[in-house]
Amino acid sequence: MIRFDHVSVLYSGSAAPVLRDVDLEIEEGELCLVVGRTGAGKSTLLGAVNGLVPHFTGGTLAGRVTVDGRDTADHPPRELADVVGVVGQDPLAGFVTDTVEEELAYAMEQLALPPDVMRKRVEETLDLLGLADLRHRALAELSGGQQQRVAIGSVLTAHPRVLVLDEPTSALDPTAAEEVLAAITRLVHDLGVTVLLAEHRLERVVQYADRVLHLPGDGTVADGAPADVFRGATVAPPVVDLGRLAHWDPLPLSVRDARRAAAGLRETLSGLPVPPVRPDVPARAPLLSATGVTVRYGDVIAVRAVDLDLLPGQITALMGRNGAGKSSLLWALHGAGPRHGGTVRHTPRTDEPAPPPAGVPRRAGGSRGLLRRRTPAAAQAGEVALVPQTPTDLLYLETVGAELAQADRESAAAPDTARGILDRLAPGIPGDSHPRDLSEGQRLCLVLAVQLTSAPRVVLLDEPTRGLDYQAKRALTGIVAGLAAEGRSVVISTHDVEFAATCADRVVVMADGDVVADGPTAAVIVASPAFAPQTAKILAPLPYLTVAQVEQALATAGAGQ
Structure with a gap:
C-alpha cells in the first residue's frame, strides 16, 4: 500500500537529511x-x-514514495x-x-x-x-x-x-x-x-x-x-521500561501481559520499603486560597463553587475529563479569566520572594502582555503566573532575545534576568532564533522563563506536556520540582497520568465543574482505573507508581545485601 524506496529528505539550511535512505x-x-x-x-x-x-514544506526529496501505486512526486496532496x-x-x-x-x-x-x-x-x-x-x-x-x-x-x-x-x-x-x-x-x-x-x-x-x-x-x-x-x-512506555528493568522475555506491551510476567517481581518487592516519589511537603500557610469560585458561560456552569488552598512547595495535578472545568478554574485563579462568584485571596508576603537560581539577580513584579488584560493587581505584582495550553500565544516578538528582554522590562527586572532563567531551564537556545522555530519543549521553557521573571509564588500550567516526548517530560519534571523547592506552589492541569504520577504531591480531580477528589497522588490516581499509571496497574496491590521507584527499591535492596 505504501512504499518508501530509498527516500531521503533534506531541508534548506540543514546540515544533514531528516530522513536518510529510508526503504x-x-x-x-x-x-x-x-x-x-x-x-x-x-x-x-x-x-x-x-x-x-x-x-508544501519545501526541501529536497530523493528516492520514491508511492501510495496505492501513485508516486507522490507526480501527485500533489489534492x-x-x-x-x-x-x-x-x-x-x-x-x-x-x-x-x-x-x-x-x-x-x-x-x-x-x-x-x-x-x-x-x-x-x-x-x-x-x-x-x-x-x-x-x-x-x-x-x-x-x-x-x-x-x-x-x-x-x-x-x-x-x-x-x-x-x-x-x-x-x-x-x-x-x-x-x-x-x-x-x-x-x-x-x-x-x-x-x-x-x-x-x-x-x-x-x-x-x-x-x-x-x-x-x-x-x-x-x-x-x-x-x-x-x-x-x-x-x-512505562510497561516496556519495567519489562527492560526486569529482563522479561518476551517483552510485554500491555498491562495484562505485564501482570502475568510480574508475579516474581511483586514477590521480590513485597518485603521492601517503597521509595517516595516526592519528599513530603510540610504544612504551612497557603499562598493562595480560593473559596466558592464559580465560572459560567451563558447557562453553562464550568466551575461550581470550588474551594482550593495552594501550599508553598506543593505540586498539584488538576485532572478530569475534557470539559470538566480545569482550564476555566486556572484562568479564574490567575484572574485573567472570568469569575462569577467566590473569592481568591493571596497570602501577603512576609519575607523576601523565593531566592533566584544561582547567578540570577533578584527580580520584581510584572506580568505578560496578553495576560495583562483584565489581570488583577495580585497577578500583575508577580503573585501568580499562568502558562496556557498553547504557550506560543504569549510569544509575539521576532527573536528569543527580544522576548527575554521584553520580559525583563515588563517585570522591572535587571537585564538578562529572563536569559538566566532560560539557560537554567533549557541551556543553549540562541538569542537570534525565532520562537516559532523552537521545539515544543523549548517554546515551553521560553514561556516559563518569561513568566518566572516576575518571581511568581504560584505557577499555573495548562496541559504543558502536549507535544513532549518522554525525555522532555522528565526535564519538565525536574523544572517543576525546582520551582517547588524554591517555595512556589505549582498547579498542573493535565491528562497525562504518567506525568502526574511522577511529579505531583497532590491530585485534584474535577467533573462537570465540581471537585470530586482531592488528596495525595497515590491515594487518588490509583483509586480510578482511568487515571492509574501503568506501573500501579502492573504491580497492584503494591503501592508503586513509577518505574523509577521500582528501580530505586531494587537498587537499595541490592546494596543492603
Missing part, C-alpha cells in the same frame, strides 16, 4: 506506530505519505485526497464548517461526489464512529474526544485507503483517548484501512500496533514487530 513497505490493513524523540523526523515521514513533503486522509494534532483548527454533519460532507463536496453517495457515506460514518446523536451539534460545543472522532470521520467519508494521524490523543483525557483508539482499531480490523499513527503517549497506543517504525534521530528508520523494536528504542 520500507507498509501493507494494507496494518496499524503502524511511528515513534521517536521530538525532532527525529516523524512529521516529515508522515508528510511524505500524502505529498506535503516536499510540495490528487491524493481520495487515497490518503490526514488528521492533525488539533482537530478544531482543521474544521471548515459549523456542524458535525456538514463537516462529514465537506470533503466529498470537494471531490464532487453525487448527493446520494454523500448522504449514504455520511450515515455510514455516523454509525461507524458513534456520532449519530451528534449529527446536528455545533463542532465548537463538542468534547475533545468527540471532535477527534469527527475529524477522523471527515476524512473517512472520502473512503481513503490510508489514514495518517499525528498525535490523535495528545489533547484527550484517558477515557476519550480510549474511544478514539477503539474507533481507529475498528477501521483497521473491519475495513482494512492502513493507519500510520505518530504519538508521544505510547502507553496508550503501543498494544494496538501491528508494526513500529522507530526514528532514532540520525535519519534512519528501524522497522519491525513492536516487541523487537522497543528492546532498543530511544523512547518507550
Whole structure:
C-alpha cells in the first residue's frame, strides 16, 4: 500500500537529511506506530505519505514514495485526497464548517461526489464512529474526544485507503483517548484501512500496533514487530521500561501481559520499603486560597463553587475529563479569566520572594502582555503566573532575545534576568532564533522563563506536556520540582497520568465543574482505573507508581545485601 524506496529528505539550511535512505513497505490493513524523540523526523515521514513533503514544506526529496501505486512526486496532496486522509494534532483548527454533519460532507463536496453517495457515506460514518446523536451539534460545543472522532470521520467519508494521524490523543483525557483508539482499531480490523499513527503517549497506543517504525534521530528508520523494536528504542512506555528493568522475555506491551510476567517481581518487592516519589511537603500557610469560585458561560456552569488552598512547595495535578472545568478554574485563579462568584485571596508576603537560581539577580513584579488584560493587581505584582495550553500565544516578538528582554522590562527586572532563567531551564537556545522555530519543549521553557521573571509564588500550567516526548517530560519534571523547592506552589492541569504520577504531591480531580477528589497522588490516581499509571496497574496491590521507584527499591535492596 505504501512504499518508501530509498527516500531521503533534506531541508534548506540543514546540515544533514531528516530522513536518510529510508526503504520500507507498509501493507494494507496494518496499524503502524511511528515513534521517536521530538525532532527525529516523524512529521516529515508522515508528510511524505500524502505529498506535503516536499510540495508544501519545501526541501529536497530523493528516492520514491508511492501510495496505492501513485508516486507522490507526480501527485500533489489534492490528487491524493481520495487515497490518503490526514488528521492533525488539533482537530478544531482543521474544521471548515459549523456542524458535525456538514463537516462529514465537506470533503466529498470537494471531490464532487453525487448527493446520494454523500448522504449514504455520511450515515455510514455516523454509525461507524458513534456520532449519530451528534449529527446536528455545533463542532465548537463538542468534547475533545468527540471532535477527534469527527475529524477522523471527515476524512473517512472520502473512503481513503490510508489514514495518517499525528498525535490523535495528545489533547484527550484517558477515557476519550480510549474511544478514539477503539474507533481507529475498528477501521483497521473491519475495513482494512492502513493507519500510520505518530504519538508521544505510547502507553496508550503501543498494544494496538501491528508494526513500529522507530526514528532514532540520525535519519534512519528501524522497522519491525513492536516487541523487537522497543528492546532498543530511544523512547518507550512505562510497561516496556519495567519489562527492560526486569529482563522479561518476551517483552510485554500491555498491562495484562505485564501482570502475568510480574508475579516474581511483586514477590521480590513485597518485603521492601517503597521509595517516595516526592519528599513530603510540610504544612504551612497557603499562598493562595480560593473559596466558592464559580465560572459560567451563558447557562453553562464550568466551575461550581470550588474551594482550593495552594501550599508553598506543593505540586498539584488538576485532572478530569475534557470539559470538566480545569482550564476555566486556572484562568479564574490567575484572574485573567472570568469569575462569577467566590473569592481568591493571596497570602501577603512576609519575607523576601523565593531566592533566584544561582547567578540570577533578584527580580520584581510584572506580568505578560496578553495576560495583562483584565489581570488583577495580585497577578500583575508577580503573585501568580499562568502558562496556557498553547504557550506560543504569549510569544509575539521576532527573536528569543527580544522576548527575554521584553520580559525583563515588563517585570522591572535587571537585564538578562529572563536569559538566566532560560539557560537554567533549557541551556543553549540562541538569542537570534525565532520562537516559532523552537521545539515544543523549548517554546515551553521560553514561556516559563518569561513568566518566572516576575518571581511568581504560584505557577499555573495548562496541559504543558502536549507535544513532549518522554525525555522532555522528565526535564519538565525536574523544572517543576525546582520551582517547588524554591517555595512556589505549582498547579498542573493535565491528562497525562504518567506525568502526574511522577511529579505531583497532590491530585485534584474535577467533573462537570465540581471537585470530586482531592488528596495525595497515590491515594487518588490509583483509586480510578482511568487515571492509574501503568506501573500501579502492573504491580497492584503494591503501592508503586513509577518505574523509577521500582528501580530505586531494587537498587537499595541490592546494596543492603
